[in-house]
Amino acid sequence: MPQWTVSELTWTIADLLETEVGQVQVVGEISGYRPAASGHRYFQLKDASAQISCVLWRDRKLNFPPEDGMQVLVEGTLKVYAPRGQYQLDCQRLTPRGQGDLYLAFEILKQKLAAAGLFAPERKRPLPQMPLQIGVVTSAGGAVIRDILTTLERRLPACQVHFCPAAVQGDAAPDEIAQAIATLNAQGQAEVLIVGRGGGSLEDLWAFNTATVVQAIVGSQRPVISAVGHETDVTLADFAADVRAATPTAAAELVTPQTQADLLDDLTQTSQRLGRHTQNLLRAQHQQVERLATSPGLRWFPDRLRQHSQQVDDWAVAVERGLQRALTTAGREVSQRGDHLRALHPLRPLDQGFTLLRRDGQRLTPAEVLSPGQVIEIQRRNDTILATVQNTTLLP
Amino acid sequence: MTFAEQLARLEEITALLEEGTLPLETLLELYEEGMGLTEACREFLQNAEQRVATIQAQRQGRP
Numbered sequence: 001m002p003q004w005t006v007s008e009l010t011w012t013i014a015d016l017l018e019t020e021v022g023q024v025q026v027v028g029e030i031s032g033y034r035p036a037a038s039g040h041r042y043f044q045l046k047d048a049s050a051q052i053s054c055v056l057w058r059d060r061k062l063n064f065p066p067e068d069g070m071q072v073l074v075e076g077t078l079k080v081y082a083p084r085g086q087y088q089l090d091c092q093r094l095t096p097r098g099q100g101d102l103y104l105a106f107e108i109l110k111q112k113l114a115a116a117g118l119f120a121p122e123r124k125r126p127l128p129q130m131p132l133q134i135g136v137v138t139s140a141g142g143a144v145i146r147d148i149l150t151t152l153e154r155r156l157p158a159c160q161v162h163f164c165p166a167a168v169q170g171d172a173a174p175d176e177i178a179q180a181i182a183t184l185n186a187q188g189q190a191e192v193l194i195v196g197r198g199g200g201s202l203e204d205l206w207a208f209n210t211a212t213v214v215q216a217i218v219g220s221q222r223p224v225i226s227a228v229g230h231e232t233d234v235t236l237a238d239f240a241a242d243v244r245a246a247t248p249t250a251a252a253e254l255v256t257p258q259t260q261a262d263l264l265d266d267l268t269q270t271s272q273r274l275g276r277h278t279q280n281l282l283r284a285q286h287q288q289v290e291r292l293a294t295s296p297g298l299r300w301f302p303d304r305l306r307q308h309s310q311q312v313d314d315w316a317v318a319v320e321r322g323l324q325r326a327l328t329t330a331g332r333e334v335s336q337r338g339d340h341l342r343a344l345h346p347l348r349p350l351d352q353g354f355t356l357l358r359r360d361g362q363r364l365t366p367a368e369v370l371s372p373g374q375v376i377e378i379q380r381r382n383d384t385i386l387a388t389v390q391n392t393t394l395l396p
Numbered sequence: 397m398t399f400a401e402q403l404a405r406l407e408e409i410t411a412l413l414e415e416g417t418l419p420l421e422t423l424l425e426l427y428e429e430g431m432g433l434t435e436a437c438r439e440f441l442q443n444a445e446q447r448v449a450t451i452q453a454q455r456q457g458r459p
Contacts, residue, residue, distance in 0.1 A: 271455070278448055285403070286441050292406045293434040297413030301427045308420065 014080035021078045053088040064105035071097040119239040125223040135190030137180040140165035144248045151252035155259040168197035173207030178216035194251045196227030208237035227251035350381040
């Protein structure tokens with residue numbers, strides 16, 4: 001019998017196991033699960049009578065949080081860990097086995113992410129009012145993208161869709177979905193994102209229950225509408241999204257609250273109102289101008305002027321009349337004075353036949369007595385008579 | 397002067413004319429200015445109404 005070293009024996013065993021057994025799929029219960037500081041995960045996979053050590057290297061994907069007691073399906077390769085003389089399962093993939101375990105995983109992750117505040121209502125962002133650039137993350141060529149495009153085309157033909165396809169189930173799905181969300185954000189054109197997929201089982205929808213997708217949705221700078229599965233399907237992506245839509249069509253409707261047709265109607269009405277309003281305004285201004293144009297101030301001014309000139313005419317007449325009157329009065333007075341003067345002339349009585357008597361050139365006063373033989377002058381109108389007194393008689 | 401300014405000046409003038417306490421020479425000048433303004437305002441409004449009618453007629457052609 002050949003004598004081997006321990007290493008030689010171990011390498012033979014390793015070789016044998018890896019060749020004869022190699023890749024396996026094993027079902028079992030997780031036990032003693034512990035992530036190491038390095039990031040590698042170590043656990044036991046057991047059933048009622050046996051157990052086997054497992055390692056899931058840190059670079060291998062883990063789409064749910066494993067818990068002791070969980071039934072899982074492990075896909076891996078049997079390997080030998082020489083330093084300890086142990087055989088172990090080098091895991092490529094871990095999947096919760098059966099619905100019950102999937103639901104358990106769902107609940108665990110939901111609580112963990114909720115506790116981290118990722119689902120908090122304060123985080124929810126409002127959707128843009130009228131986005132014209134809409135991002136969509138879903139599988140290429142499926143009913144989802146078709147429904148979304150049809151609905152958007154109908155409601156808002158002017159909008160532009162930025163489609164970033166991604167696998168929506170399978171191992172690669174969470175990363176692809178997260179990457180698509182990141183890409184649409186980085187391109188900076190989409191104003192809002194619709195992330196979703198069609199209906200399916202919990203396993204089919206599982207990518208939307210992973211921390212990867214939840215964090216990508218929460219980390220998106222643009223608001224995200226989730227449209228995963230049917231009305232009754234709820235995934236963690238729905239909790240993380242800013243708005244949840246029951247179906248892809250509903251998501252497209254949420255993104256276009258006002259259809260292009262509605263907006264055109266609004267515009268037509270607005271332009272009609274504008275026309276009417278402008279006409280009313282002009283009419284009102286017109287009325288105001290007319291009111292001012294026919295206001296007393298302007299309307300009566302020509303009459304006022306005429307009144308002024310009529311007044312001037314009246315004054316002219318009055319002045320003339322006054323002048324006339326004054327002249328007539330003055331004239332009358334002058335003649336009156338003249339008449340008066342003439343009446344007072346001392347020689348006037350002579351015209352009437354009375355005479356003026358003088359003696360020695362002096363006028364005879366009425367009291368003077370004459371003696372016979374005196375010579376007097378008798379002045380008449382046209383001549384003067386020299387006479388001698390013959391006799392005088394005193395009147396009784 | 398904008399249309400609004402012209403209208404305001406027109407109101408001012410009619411008020412002054414109605415008050416009638418200013419000297420007649422001033423009133424006469426105001427009267428002249430006022431008549432000029434009413435003419436200008438009427439013309440402006442007529443032009444504006446014409447433009448609105450034209451714009452609306454142009455729009456009738458489009459849906």
